[in-house]
Amino acid sequence: MHRFSMPAFFKICNVVAILITLGSCSYNQATGEKQFTAFMPAAKEAQIGAQNHAAVLKEYGEYKDAELSAYVNRIGQKLAQYTERDDVKYTFTVIDSPIVNAFAVPGGYIYISRGLITLANNEAELASVIGHEIGHITARHSAQQQSQGVLANIGLVALSIATDTAAVRQAGSLGTDLFLKSYSRKHENQADELGIRYIAKAGYDPYAAQSFLSHLEADSALEKKIKKETGSIPVYFSTHPLTADRVREASVIASSYPKGQFDDQKVEYFRLIDNVTYGDSADKGFVRGQTFVHPNLGFMFDAPQGFEIVNQPNRVIAQSQNAVIIFDGAKKNAAQSIEDYLVNVWKRGKTGYDTPERLTINGMDAAMTSYVATISGQQKRVREVAIAYNTTDIYRFTFVMETNASIATQTSLKDTMYSFKKMSANDKLRYPPQRIKVFVAKAGDTVAQKASIMPFDDYKEERFRVLNGMSLLEPLTPNRLYKTIIE
Ligand SMILES: [Zn+2]
Numbered sequence: 001m002h003r004f005s006m007p008a009f010f011k012i013c014n015v016v017a018i019l020i021t022l023g024s025c026s027y028n029q030a031t032g033e034k035q036f037t038a039f040m041p042a043a044k045e046a047q048i049g050a051q052n053h054a055a056v057l058k059e060y061g062e063y064k065d066a067e068l069s070a071y072v073n074r075i076g077q078k079l080a081q082y083t084e085r086d087d088v089k090y091t092f093t094v095i096d097s098p099i100v101n102a103f104a105v106p107g108g109y110i111y112i113s114r115g116l117i118t119l120a121n122n123e124a125e126l127a128s129v130i131g132h133e134i135g136h137i138t139a140r141h142s143a144q145q146q147s148q149g150v151l152a153n154i155g156l157v158a159l160s161i162a163t164d165t166a167a168v169r170q171a172g173s174l175g176t177d178l179f180l181k182s183y184s185r186k187h188e189n190q191a192d193e194l195g196i197r198y199i200a201k202a203g204y205d206p207y208a209a210q211s212f213l214s215h216l217e218a219d220s221a222l223e224k225k226i227k228k229e230t231g232s233i234p235v236y237f238s239t240h241p242l243t244a245d246r247v248r249e250a251s252v253i254a255s256s257y258p259k260g261q262f263d264d265q266k267v268e269y270f271r272l273i274d275n276v277t278y279g280d281s282a283d284k285g286f287v288r289g290q291t292f293v294h295p296n297l298g299f300m301f302d303a304p305q306g307f308e309i310v311n312q313p314n315r316v317i318a319q320s321q322n323a324v325i326i327f328d329g330a331k332k333n334a335a336q337s338i339e340d341y342l343v344n345v346w347k348r349g350k351t352g353y354d355t356p357e358r359l360t361i362n363g364m365d366a367a368m369t370s371y372v373a374t375i376s377g378q379q380k381r382v383r384e385v386a387i388a389y390n391t392t393d394i395y396r397f398t399f400v401m402e403t404n405a406s407i408a409t410q411t412s413l414k415d416t417m418y419s420f421k422k423m424s425a426n427d428k429l430r431y432p433p434q435r436i437k438v439f440v441a442k443a444g445d446t447v448a449q450k451a452s453i454m455p456f457d458d459y460k461e462e463r464f465r466v467l468n469g470m471s472l473l474e475p476l477t478p479n480r481l482y483k484t485i486i487e
Contacts, residue, residue: 001285001294001314001328042087049107053091056111059313060095061283063114068272069094072112075123076130082201083138083194090137092130098279100219101235104133116236118273118436118483119219121469123265124208127199132209132240135194141187182239189249191240196253205262206254213247215469222466226459270481274438278485280311282433289457292316292327293431295423299395300431301327302419304412318416323409325416326398334391341394342367342386353384361387362421372403379403385417395420437486441476450476455487 063069069092076092088108095101097113104110110133112126120126183191192209200206220234220242243249280286285294287309293300303309303318303325310317315328332341342356353371360366370383383399397420399413423431434455441450451464465472468482476482 001311001316046089046107049105049109052105052107053093053109056095056105056109057093060097060111060113063094063096063277065094065276068117068276071272072117072126072130075127076110076134078202079127079131079134079198082198083134085138088137090134096277096281096283098277098281099235100216101239102129102133103239104136106137108137110134110137114276118276118278119215119467120212121215121266121269122208123269124199124204124262125212125215125264126269127202127204128195128209128212131195131198132191133195134198135191136183136187138194139187139190141183141191182241185241185243188241188243188246192246192250193253196250196257200254200257203262205264206257207251208264210247210250210254211469213242213250215466217242217247218466218469222459222462225462266481270438270483273436273483276436278434278436280433284313285311285316286431286433287311288431291431292318293423293427295428295431295433297329298423299389300419300421300423300427301416303416323399323401323405323413325413326400328396330386330394330396331392332388332394338365338386338388338394339367341388342369342384346384346386346396359385361385361418364388364420364422368417375400381405383413387420389422432487434485434487437484439482439484441478441480441482443478445476445478447474447476450482450484454485456485 072094073092076090080088080090090108090110092110092112094117095111095113098115099113100115100119101113102111102116110130112129112133116129117126120129196206196209199208216236220237223234282295285292285297287293290303290305290307290309291300292303292309292311304320307318307320307323307325310319315326318325318327330341330346332338332345336345339356339358347353347369353369356367356369358365359368364387366385366387368383368385370381373380373382381401381403383397383401385397385399387395387397389395397417399417401409401413439450447461447464447470451460454460454463456463464470464484465474467485
């Protein structure tokens with residue numbers, strides 16, 4: 001979670017809706033098709049794009065690594081020279097998201113997540129993704145409405161999702177990407193074709209697109225396995241659909257270009273991704289075991305054993321079979337007591353809750369109330385706790401449980417409430433964010449041995465192989481560069 005962010009996706013949805021209503025017919029130089037364009041003239045497109053850009057930056061945050069940003073921009077501008085539209089000024093941004101994702105918005109704004117950058121294994125693969133996004137812009141593709149858009153209302157239904165595991169999981173895996181729409185399959189194939197055209201013209205291996213798509217497929221499969229999900233689609237493929245033959249098709253397109261020797265710039269690529277943050281950053285907070293830590297906002301708490309913790313942009317949700325914990329932040333006036341905040345702000349206009357109780361949680365003033373609510377047709381006991389972190393910042397727990405919750409459940413939720421504390425300098429040292437570390441394999445090094453020291457509890461070898469784009473039985477090659485993850 002990051003604090004008090006506006007739901008940028010609402011704004012972007014509005015912008016997209018306006019764009020779609022103002023279409024006109026034109027001839028597209030990239031695809032050679034006469035098309036009904038969903039977009040405004042380039043100047044208007046640029047203006048809208050700039051507004052979207054501000055909203056996207058506010059929602060995700062830019063990943064602050066000047067050298068990496070300059071590098072991504074250099075690749076993007078190189079590819080942009082070979083596009084068919086000279087009325088677009090391209091802006092490339094690395095966003096601070098661990099989710100593997102890339103997207104384009106009208107006006108030439110292209111975003112690549114650090115999660116995607118650390119999954120790629122060389123410059124050519126990254127270029128293939130950037131080329132694909134440029135392809136969507138040059139072909140003036142409009143993304144299509146997707147059913148997941150309904151989740152944009154999630155703020156309104158925070159309580160009713162309490163009984164719906166699938167919704168929590170889906171919202172968690174989609175993160176802040178709810179406003180993104182998916183392209184049609186036809187547009188997806190067209191963007192692949194254009195992207196491969198641009199990278200080939202720029203001197204990259206045209207097979208890099210096929211190679212990166214296969215890494216993405218492996219990464220998605222592992223992600224599903226780790227989260228034990230079967231139905232949900234990883235973000236990149238939910239916006240850029242993976243048709244059954246998309247990987248093969250990318251290879252067919254590549255085969256139409258002259259064969260040659262290509263320098264994939266791997267050494268330079270690995271130098272740039274060394275030390276890049278992996279997983280959630282200190283800015284957004286992260287989960288370690290059953291603990292949620294937020295080094296930048298300076299707090300931490302423990303969820304009970306057996307609860308699955310999901311870090312969303314504006315809240316943290318922890319859930320088990322029979323209880324849900326929703327955690328978020330708010331503001332109060334400096335003069336206002338925490339009890340006054342609970343009654344006159346949080347519960348304003350509401351009735352039927354117990355008289356608030358004053359508490360002290362690790363030295364902080366807190367107020368708590370509880371009530372019975374009907375959620376998705378079932379009676380639940382809801383307990384709400386507001387904690388004054390300082391004079392103006394508040395953190396809140398909402399505990400949802402069965403009306404006849406066992407003593408054990410009630411005790412474990414109470415323990416979570418009392419585990420909330422300010423992070424000390426020592427705590428921050430104990431919970432560093434994870435990052436990518438590049439190493440050169442030595443003779444005798446094995447995947448099992450290198451994977452065993454990664455800071456994960458499970459699937460270590462699978463994670464190592466996916467991160468390095470390695471097949472199931474492929475051994476380490478001495479003197480070759482590899483990535484691993486360290487804390
Ligand atoms: Zn796409």
